[in-house]
Structure formats: C-alpha cells, structure tokens
Amino acid sequence: MKSLKILAICLCLGISMSYAQQRGGNVDPATRAKTTVEHLTKELGLNKTQQDSIYNYILKQTEHQKAQFEKNKDKREDVRAELQNERTKKQEKIKSFLTAEQKAKYEALEAKQEGRGFQGRKN
Structure with a gap:
C-alpha cells in the first residue's frame, strides 16, 4: 500500500513537470517572433510590410536575448x-x-500588459 502511494505521488510530480515545460519555457526565436507578429497583427491590423519588418526585428532581438x-x-x-x-x-x-x-492601440496594449505584472501570457 505504501509503495502504491509513492508511485501515485511520483506520477503526479512527473505529469506536473511535463505540463510546466510545455507551457512555453524554451521557445525558439523564430516561433516567438512569429507568435508576437501574429498577436500584433490581430490587435493592430498590421499590413504585410509592417509584419515583415517587425518579424525580422523581433527575430534578431530574440536571438540576441537567447545568446x-x-x-x-x-x-x-x-x-x-x-x-x-x-x-x-x-x-x-x-x-x-x-x-x-496603431501606435495608440499598441500603447494601450503595453499598459494592459504592464498591469498584469509578471504573470505572462495566458494560454
């Protein structure tokens, strides 16, 4: 009976750790840039030129941050x-x-995100 309880606890811990890693830990720079541009396009209505410019800039910045x-x-x-x-x-x-x-909308988004503190994005 005792070993069954230990097994159940280990299983729960394993599932918890697996879930935590899937929530966005180490996202590669290209995926992060793509996700950011998709979000900004949805919120701000970016055109193709803006999307490409912002994607390239965020990709470069994210690669630098990771390094x-x-x-x-x-x-x-x-x-x-x-x-x-x-x-x-x-x-x-x-x-x-x-x-x-778009700048006005972006500033409103920034204010909203800063108000959330360090909670990060909700999936």
Whole structure:
C-alpha cells in the first residue's frame, strides 16, 4: 500500500513537470517572433510590410536575448536588467513601424500588459 502511494505521488510530480515545460519555457526565436507578429497583427491590423519588418526585428532581438542568457547563465540578474533596457528600445522600434492610430492601440496594449505584472501570457 505504501509503495502504491509513492508511485501515485511520483506520477503526479512527473505529469506536473511535463505540463510546466510545455507551457512555453524554451521557445525558439523564430516561433516567438512569429507568435508576437501574429498577436500584433490581430490587435493592430498590421499590413504585410509592417509584419515583415517587425518579424525580422523581433527575430534578431530574440536571438540576441537567447545568446545573452546562454552566455551569462551565472549572471541572470545582470542579464535581466540589461534585457529590460533592451525591451524599452524594442517597444520604441516597434512603434517606429506603426501608424499613429496603431501606435495608440499598441500603447494601450503595453499598459494592459504592464498591469498584469509578471504573470505572462495566458494560454
């Protein structure tokens, strides 16, 4: 009976860990860029030129971020601070591709996301 309880606990832990890894841990840069552009296209009505420009920019930034994390695994907090600064630059660069109406919608999206804090995206 005791071994059955231990087996059940191990099974639950295994399922929990598997689910946590599937929720978006290590998404490759191309997938992250594609998902971001799809979201922005849905929310802002991006045209094809804007989609391509933003995709290429986000892909480059995401690859850079991934490289920074891998290179400085032992200095996570330093990298996070640097990447937070880059996030601000990324937001400004994205705005440079948008029309005035889209910029207003994008700023509203940013405010909404900042209000969510560190919860991340809901799947």
